[in-house]
Amino acid sequence: MTETTHVGARLAGLGFVAVLLQLASISQIHVLGVSADLAPLVVAGAGFLTGAVSGAVFGFCVGLFLDLASAHTLGVSALLYVVVGYGAGRVRELRAPEAPITPLALGAAATAFATCGYAVIQFLLGDSAPISLLLVRGIVVEIVLNCVIAVPVYAIVRRWLVPALPDDPRRRRRRRAYTTGGLSPLSRP
Amino acid sequence: MHDKTVRRRRAVLALLVVLSLILISASFGSSGTGPLRAVQNGFLDVLSPIESGANKVLTPVHDLTNWIDDITNASSQRDKLQKEYDRAQAKLVAEQALLRRAHELKGLASIDSSAGLAADGPVSASVDAYPNSLLVQNVTIDVGAGAGVAYGDPVINDAGLVGTVSSVAADASVVTLIDDNSAKEPAIDNTSGEFGIVTADQGNPNELALTDVQHPDRVAAGDFIVTAGGAITGGASHYPANIPIGVVSSAPTDTSPGSGTITPAVDFGALGQLQVLTKVPRG
Numbered sequence: 001m002t003e004t005t006h007v008g009a010r011l012a013g014l015g016f017v018a019v020l021l022q023l024a025s026i027s028q029i030h031v032l033g034v035s036a037d038l039a040p041l042v043v044a045g046a047g048f049l050t051g052a053v054s055g056a057v058f059g060f061c062v063g064l065f066l067d068l069a070s071a072h073t074l075g076v077s078a079l080l081y082v083v084v085g086y087g088a089g090r091v092r093e094l095r096a097p098e099a100p101i102t103p104l105a106l107g108a109a110a111t112a113f114a115t116c117g118y119a120v121i122q123f124l125l126g127d128s129a130p131i132s133l134l135l136v137r138g139i140v141v142e143i144v145l146n147c148v149i150a151v152p153v154y155a156i157v158r159r160w161l162v163p164a165l166p167d168d169p170r171r172r173r174r175r176r177a178y179t180t181g182g183l184s185p186l187s188r189p
Numbered sequence: 190m191h192d193k194t195v196r197r198r199r200a201v202l203a204l205l206v207v208l209s210l211i212l213i214s215a216s217f218g219s220s221g222t223g224p225l226r227a228v229q230n231g232f233l234d235v236l237s238p239i240e241s242g243a244n245k246v247l248t249p250v251h252d253l254t255n256w257i258d259d260i261t262n263a264s265s266q267r268d269k270l271q272k273e274y275d276r277a278q279a280k281l282v283a284e285q286a287l288l289r290r291a292h293e294l295k296g297l298a299s300i301d302s303s304a305g306l307a308a309d310g311p312v313s314a315s316v317d318a319y320p321n322s323l324l325v326q327n328v329t330i331d332v333g334a335g336a337g338v339a340y341g342d343p344v345i346n347d348a349g350l351v352g353t354v355s356s357v358a359a360d361a362s363v364v365t366l367i368d369d370n371s372a373k374e375p376a377i378d379n380t381s382g383e384f385g386i387v388t389a390d391q392g393n394p395n396e397l398a399l400t401d402v403q404h405p406d407r408v409a410a411g412d413f414i415v416t417a418g419g420a421i422t423g424g425a426s427h428y429p430a431n432i433p434i435g436v437v438s439s440a441p442t443d444t445s446p447g448s449g450t451i452t453p454a455v456d457f458g459a460l461g462q463l464q465v466l467t468k469v470p471r472g
Contacts, residue, residue: 024243029254053201060205064212068232069240074225075212082205125217 006164007054011046014160015062018042023069034138036145037111038153039066043081044088044110045103045157049165052089059085073125080117084110107150108143115139293462296347301464304431306345310468312336314344316460317361326369326389330463333358337467341427346463349433349454350374350416354465362465366457367434368397376434379413385441387414387434390450397435397451405440405447412437414451427469 022038029035043062047055059081066077088106091097116139212225219225294313301307314336318329332338334357342354344364352372356363367374367387374387376399383404390398402408414437418430433454441447 020239020243021247024240025247025250028251030258053198056202056205060209063209067212067216068229069236071229071233073213074216074229075209075214078212079206079209082202082209086202121213125213 003164003166007050007161010161010164011050011054011058012061014042014046014157015058015065019062019065019069022066031145032141034141034145036149037114037142038149039063039077039081040084040110040114041107041146041150041153042157043085044106045154046161047085047088048092048102048106048154049158049161050089052086052093055085055087055089056082057085059083073122076118076121076125077114079121080114083117084114087113103154104147104150107154108147111143111146112139115142290462293347297345297462297464300345300347300349300432304429306429306432306464306466308468309429309466310337311464312338312467314338314362314463314465316463319458319460326366326372326457327352327355328364328366328460330362330364330465331360332465333360333362335359336465338362338465339467343428343432343466343469344463345432345466346455346460348456349435350428351455351457351460351463364463367455368394368453368457374428374434375417376414377417378408378437379415379431380409381407381412383407384417385414387451393450395452396438397453398448399437399441399451400446400448402441402447402449405442405444405449408437408441408447408449410437410440429466429469 018038026038027035039062043055043059046058050058060078063076063078063081064074066072066081067074088110091106119135119139215223216225297311297313301311312332314330314332316328317331330344338354338357340354340357344351344354350367352364352366352369354362355365365372368389370389370391372387372389375384376387377384383402385399385402385408388398388400390396399408399414414434416428416430416432416434418428435451435453435455437449438452439450441449
């Protein structure tokens with residue numbers, strides 16, 4: 001099995017389980033009338049770890065899966081998660097942030113974009129749901145809920161994907177520093 | 190190499206976005222029986238058993254979260270309902286007070302009318318302070334000299350005679366109740382017209398005594414006792430006639446002058462709205 005296929009298989013498994021878990025369980029747990037949403041967190045995490053292209057493709061597949069499974073207008077979630085996955089990948093490629101708060105910020109941004117984007121697209125498509133303070137409150141609560149679970153979700157995504165990813169030079173450097181005490185094998189006595 | 194990667198990346202992004210937009214357009218334009226709907230329905234058919242299985246597996250998790258949710262909701266609902274109950278209770282109390290006051294005023298109007306007290310200058314009053322001891326039989330009311338109240342003015346409520354003003358300040362007065370040891374009211378049996386004096390019944394705070402009855406056989410249990418409308422001695426109150434005092438509970442003894450007991454018409458523990466008769470003619 002090639003490296004790409006391996007990553008693809010893991011992403012497919014991750015997407016399937018995440019959407020299933022979201023539909024079968026997470027969506028039924030309400031806090032202040034709103035449930036958390038795993039999809040933007042998983043897509044952003046995967047995009048951040050695998051890169052912009054993989055992230056965009058993964059986002060499209062997860063979004064399409066969600067649209068098909070929840071009988072929404074096809075393509076809406078797909079479009080939004082393409083952007084989420086792509087954006088997360090580009091953040092990694094351009095900035096390479098390593099702060100511990102990164103997954104949280106990424107999760108919050110992804111959730112905000114996905115939720116607001118969904119509302120805007122539904123509005124543009126002529127959904128009669130009124131834009132009200134209640135909706136704004138719901139969006140804010142969902143972002144907060146997702147922030148709470150963003151770090152553990154990212155940790156799980158990372159643990160699942162990292163073994164399949166090609167060796168990242170930064171990771172290699174860190175591993176070498178850990179095993180050699182920070183010295184290159186050439187400089188050791 | 191780098192340009193190729195960038196171009197590839199942009200091409201993938203553009204392709205996916207365009208694909209999404211095509212899907213949105215197609216899905217949005219299609220009717221409930223279009224091909225995309227059929228695909229969606231087929232997908233749902235495949236997925237729903239898996240979803241159902243996952244749902245069953247995760248039932249304990251749902252139960253746990255629902256339990257926590259129920260506890261939290263029950264707690265907040267309890268607080269909310271307690272607040273609603275307090276509000277409703279306060280409203281009920283206020284409405285009951287209004288109703289009671291309306292009944293009392295109606296009763297006073299009735300007694301004013303039946304006893305012809307309109308000319309006696311009735312002034313409405315409320316009780317400010319009840320007796321603070323078993324041995325004290327007076328109340329403080331919220332009107333005084335400023336409202337025309339004077340020493341010796343009779344005080345009534347919707348049930349009958351309450352007492353006499355025994356002390357007057359500018360905006361308050363003290364009323365000595367008719368069950369006080371010092372009180373003496375001339376009264377008559379409303380059936381036979383037999384005269385007697387109503388005083389406190391010593392050792393029996395719930396009753397009054399009817400004394401100095403010259404013809405005890407003319408007073409029977411159940412007769413109404415009303416004010417006679419005259420003064421006993423100089424300086425005593427002039428009660429207008431025919432104000433109810435009570436009902437004979439035990440007829441006077443046969444010996445003359447006889448003495449019986451009366452159950453007061455007024456509940457001294459709940460006087461309610463009062464009237465001070467400020468213009469009763471003095472002898």
